[in-house]
Amino acid sequence: MDKNLFYTSKNLRLSGSLSQGRLHLEMQVLINFVNTKNLPNTYLFLKKHFPSVLKTECFNEDNLNFEKEVRSTEIGHLFEHIFIDVLCFEKIKFGFNEAVFNGRTFWNWKRDAFGKFHIYVDIKNEDGIFLGGAFTKTIGLLEQILESNKFFSTDKNFLPVEID
Ligand SMILES: [Zn+2]
Numbered sequence: 001m002d003k004n005l006f007y008t009s010k011n012l013r014l015s016g017s018l019s020q021g022r023l024h025l026e027m028q029v030l031i032n033f034v035n036t037k038n039l040p041n042t043y044l045f046l047k048k049h050f051p052s053v054l055k056t057e058c059f060n061e062d063n064l065n066f067e068k069e070v071r072s073t074e075i076g077h078l079f080e081h082i083f084i085d086v087l088c089f090e091k092i093k094f095g096f097n098e099a100v101f102n103g104r105t106f107w108n109w110k111r112d113a114f115g116k117f118h119i120y121v122d123i124k125n126e127d128g129i130f131l132g133g134a135f136t137k138t139i140g141l142l143e144q145i146l147e148s149n150k151f152f153s154t155d156k157n158f159l160p161v162e163i164d
Contacts, residue, residue, distance in 0.1 A: 005135045011146050014139065018131065023123050025083075029075050029115035031146065037072040039149040046070065050141060053085045075142075076117025077105045083138040084121065090130040090137075101127075 005016035005025070016025040036042045046053055058066040058081070066081055084101045091099035103121040123131065 005131065007135070007139050009143065011143060012139070014135075016131075016135065018123055018128065021122060021124060023119075023121045023131065025079075025117075025119040025121070027076050027079060027117040027119060028113065029117070034075050034115045035072065036070060036075065036078055039075075039145065041149045042078070042145055043071050045145050045148045049144070050082065050085070052089075053082050056081050056085050074105065074107065074117065076107060076119055078145075079117070079138060079142055080105045080119045080121070082141055083119070083134060086134040086137045086141075087121075087127070087130055090134050091127060094130070 005014065007014045009030075011029070011031050013028040013030060014025060016023055018024075033039075043054075054067040054070065056066050058064065058069050060069060062069075070078065070081075080103045084103050087101045088099040101121055101123070103119060105120075106118045107116060109116070
């Protein structure tokens with residue numbers, strides 16, 4: 001099975017590799033903002049199309065639950081939460097009784113290009129089969145979120161998102 005993941009569009013570039021039980025996704029956001037506060041339709045989109053992600057656990061400095069956090073968080077962190085929730089869905093759909101995945105997201109734009117995220121998710125061997133499907137579905141959701149924000153942004157620097 002191919003454990004190398006890759007995706008590119010006008011909006012995002014992602015590559016991922018799995019090694020020693022840990023998936024490392026590198027995500028480069030190509031639109032000119034990197035936080036959901038510039039994507040004001042994000043919360044409503046998720047509430048309507050993927051509400052379970054709003055209930056996912058989040059460990060952050062301010063102790064905000066993800067339902068609050070999602071209104072003002074980095075796009076890489078949003079991706080991490082959706083990806084983990086989709087992984088859980090895929091695993092349960094497959095027949096497992098429960099599913100738990102842990103992830104975290106880092107960025108350092110002094111070292112990396114602006115908008116680059118490093119997303120890490122712990123993946124046990126038995127869960128490798130869910131990676132490809134979850135990757136594709138998460139990207140689909142994120143592209144839809146960006147599309148759904150095209151007309152809502154109040155950011156004067158907003159670059160219209162175009163989906164191929
Ligand atoms: Zn979180």
